Amino acid sequence: MDNPMLVAVRTLLKETFDGPEENASWYTEAKPGSGLFGTLDKISAEDASISVNGTTIAAQTDHARYYLWVANSDLNEEEPSKDWKASWKITNVDTITWAQFNDELQQEYATLLKKIDSLDSLDERTSTVLLGTIAHSAYHLGSIRQMIKAIKALSQT
Template sequence: MTSATSNSIATADFRNALLKTLEESFDEVHGYFLDKGESIFETLAGITAEEASQSLGPRSGNIAAKVNHIRFYLDSIAANAAAGEYIRADWASSWAVGDVNDAEWRDLIDRLRTTYQALRNFIETNEDWNEMFVGGAFGIVAHNAYHLGEIRQALAAIQPEG
């Protein structure tokens, strides 16, 4: 940890906190802000392709579309980081997922996991934490929390109590 008299956050401290927060959001709950079993991948493991395809209303993509959108967002952040500048993305295309079969659903989850791992690798090795990267890090955490909440709310409507 950095000293209490320092006016800045050490890169290693920021990186470790970000990685732990992302790990909680995606993989393994530590109790920072989620309850046990509620990370993105833990949640997705309990969703069938049929459930992921179910329409949630005219202004809300199905769960499969939400998963694709999360992946697309992470890919966009990675592209921005690699370019060192904001790159315009086709956000509408990230929602263009309809019904999925079992193989397509597994592929969507696998693609999200691959993208998440690439993001972790970038965070673990990046030494240049400028304002754009720090802002992007906060954006990732907020974006994931928002869409994880949407997915969990959708499940409350789709899956019977058990």
């Protein structure tokens, strides 16, 4: 991949999802496990089901997965029917469903990385989809990390 913008997009997406490399970070904590996958690995289904300010980590996670699915569809020039509100209705998950949410998020992420690797250049629409995906995913990473703090505070009371 020779396109510097595609390299940068891939780097930032990898930091968002996989965490930073070698104690170096562009915007997350420069330590292992600070990306979305490392953060979610530490969450039980029970904690993922606790409502914080009207939503759950399970809903945040499924919404992040859904956004990646929409982005992947867009990059493949598909126009699927969308239901943005569906993921926000998730309140409780069991261990199996929680594992499924995490697996599906990882699958959508892997699909996105493969698509990025197949690109040679960027047009405005593709650039917007990819940059929007970084911003959206980083937002939800931050939201989930703040929700974890709130859940820990609740458990200490």
